[in-house]
Amino acid sequence: MLTPELLHALHNLPLAARQAAEGFLAGHHLSRRRGPGMEFSQYRPYQPGDDLRQLDWRLAARSDRYYLRESEVDTSLTVHLLLDASASMNHRDDNGLTKLDYARLLLAALAYLAQQQGDAVSLSVLHPAGLVHLPARADARQLPRIYQTLQNTTGTGRFPEAARLAPLLARRQRALTVCVSDLYEEQGEIQQLLTRLRAVAGEVLVLHLMAGNELHFTYRGAVTFQDLESGQTLQLNADDQRPGYQQQLQEWLRTTAHAARRQGFDYHQLTTTEPLDGALREFLRRRQATSL
Template sequence: MLTPEILHALHNLPLAAKQAAEGFLHGQHQSRRHGTGMEFSQYRPYQPGDDLRRLDWRLAARSDRYYLRESEVDTSLTVHLLLDATASMNHRDDNGLRKLDYARLLLAALAYIATQQGDAVGLTILHPAGLQHLPPRADARQLARLYHALETTEATGTFPDAGTLAPLTARRQRALTVCVSDLYEQDSEIESLLKRLRTTSGEVLLLHVLARNELEFTFRGAITFEDLETGQRLQLDADQQRTTWQQQLQAWLETTAQQARRRGFDYHQLSTADPLDRAMREFMRRRMLLS
């Protein structure tokens, strides 16, 4: 299985996304259901109560039996990808991968999968100075647009204010919103945005990305930590503080997960060391439930 480090080392986001997604999609079938769409699928015998308008009378005349024409309709969705590109996403793991690098790979792979499923895919990158927004489309060039936006994005500053975020929730549009963030916030601003998106768009899949060195606190000796968004610094002895750090982190993670699920978000915690297939599996599971 291709690890995030190997995919990142390709220095080619379209190729990395395709490699990760196609390995996952192997054996997957396009999401379709039987219905009354335009693409003919099969016949089935008439049963009492069926709509007589769907009977194939020519076949009935030839065979003296009654059959209904069934069709297949695509169960495509609108998928809205949301990237937290604030400065805390620049935190680098021991494997050299930033949280932003992992998020890019993940969202690129999800965009590839959604495109293969026939979905209209859009992307919003959250910057303090404004929103970089690509409206959902299902045309052939959309994937290249998404890749370019992800490749050229850098993480800076703090989370946008409510006024900057207002256009995202200005109108109702049914969609599956996939947010990738480390959920570092000053005053519940990320939660507030996702609550509004849950109301206006429907489903929210929240992928909470943390570096493994944060989760396992792999630091040693005297060390200075700097808040990448505020510039505040903290000096401590990592060996002495390891147990306290991990206890407080676990308490925060448990509270975060509980609150997210209470708000109706489909919440999953990820590490920058995790293969992408776990998140892709959750995306496909949620997508199938909506189809």
């Protein structure tokens, strides 16, 4: 099993996504959407970026025109990927990965997996400077767009204000929304966004990302902590504070999970130290349930 550290060390997001998603390409469901399936349905003209494996070379030789053989494939789901790119996602774990590093790997793998399933995929990056949004597409050029956007994303500031996220709520298309976030918020702004998205688009899968060192509080002795979003600092003795910290953290995690499920979200907690397979399985499970 490839660890997130090894995937990150590749310094090649498309390759890392493909490696991570291998072995999870299952669970197709039937639809009437055209694509590179098994049963031939019709021809359409070639467009730049199309998969050349679907080109009908015999027809091209006879007519000097390029057409793709289209079929009816197992698809018809829109997958909407959300990335929390606030500054708290810059928190670095003991394995050297930040939450944002892990989130990039995970979302790239999910995008690859969704496209292999024939799904249309969109990506929205949420940060205070504004919303970066790639509309849902199922063509061969969408994955490179998603990879490039993820690679260019940096964590900064606080979670964006509701007014900046309004375009996400304007669409009324049925979708499976997958949000990767550490769920650090001031006044429930992340939960409010996901609640509204569930109302307009359907199912929401929340992948709650924690760093291993904050989950297990691996710090020792005198430590100075800094809030990555506000810049405030706090000096304390980690050994003295560990029992109280862990108790409060577990209470917060229970409350967060309960609130998410009460709102009708699928909730899954993961850490930056674990392989991506748990989140990928959760995605496929939710995808299959959504398509029924």
